[in-house]
Amino acid sequence: MRREEDHNVPRHPHLEEKTSDVASGSYRPATIPKHRVISIAVSSQKGGVGKTTVSINLAHSFARAGVKTLLVDADPQGSVGLSLTRQSRLLTGFYDYLADPGIPLDRLIVPTRLETFSLVASGQASDYEAGGGGMGTHLARVRAFLRSIAARGFDLCLIDTAAGLFGVTGDVIASVDAIMIPQQAEPLGIRSVPKLLEGLSRLRVVNPRLNVLGVCLTMVQNDLAESTEAAASLRQLLPQEMVFQTQIPRDGLFVRASARGLPIGVLEDGAGAQVVFDSLRAEIEAKFEPSYGQQAAYG
Helix, strand or coil, rough: CCCCCCCCCCCCCCCCCCCCCCCCCCCCCCCCCCCCCCEEEEEECCCCCHHHHHHHHHHHHHHHCCCEEEEEECCCHHHHHHCCCCCCHHEEEEEEEHHHHCCCCHHHEEEECCEEEEEECCCCHHHHHCCCCCCCCHHHHHHHHHHHHHCCCCCCCEEEEEECCCCHHHHCCCCEEEEEEEEEHHHHHHHHHHHHHHHHHHHHCCCCCEEEEEEEEEEEEEHHHHHHHHHHHHHCCCCHEECCCCCCCCHHHHHHHHHCCCHHHHHHCCCCHHHHHHHHHHHHHHHCCCCCCCCCCCC
């Protein structure tokens, strides 16, 4: 895939700046359909696991590789928007569309200086802070949103969701092609992963094509025994194909990048960290089978 010029400070007209299913073999490797948008949710059982960091920098990696990428902030906290723009709360976004699907998509998409990278902010999420109603409440509108994205010619839609499997997040997972699960390398967090995977098995009732790409270990501290032991424990708990080989380290560069409203690869000294996300991107691409050409059905 071709590479684009690496300028991606966000721009906008108004801005200046082993579960049983897995262990038994029902886990299916992901497949990447051709000639349509691929939608991937980045979700976790609990917050504070580096989900937004993974979403932003993975989306940037795909965009740098020439993949026309849309990053959607579906977390009511608006973490993606707050990390990449200082006025994200002023933008019409994903939750505004859920409230009024008549809003034109052009009002939602925020272009960046990297031609292949665009954003959708969370929008006015105040009505959704408590989970946005029961599961299924917004399913039809989430699927309509994804159909609209597909019509715009995007190759990839990455959705940074709120933690948990309920409310809007559950509806997103019930609509996307695939899900990846960031998980902090710490003992308590690792214990929650089987419960999350069991929940995803239940969600396949409403989304039979959902592919679990795997768990990505984050905030790994190689100089801390508890962190490395937690990472090793997860790799023993799950089948090899269910855990990404790439691990995201705990690094102050991520804080600096967020403070400046940039993906880490844009920082002067961010090249080393960018390699990590390029490696993660390559793993995701390898999990998809190019021969798959089936069209999505967001009914």
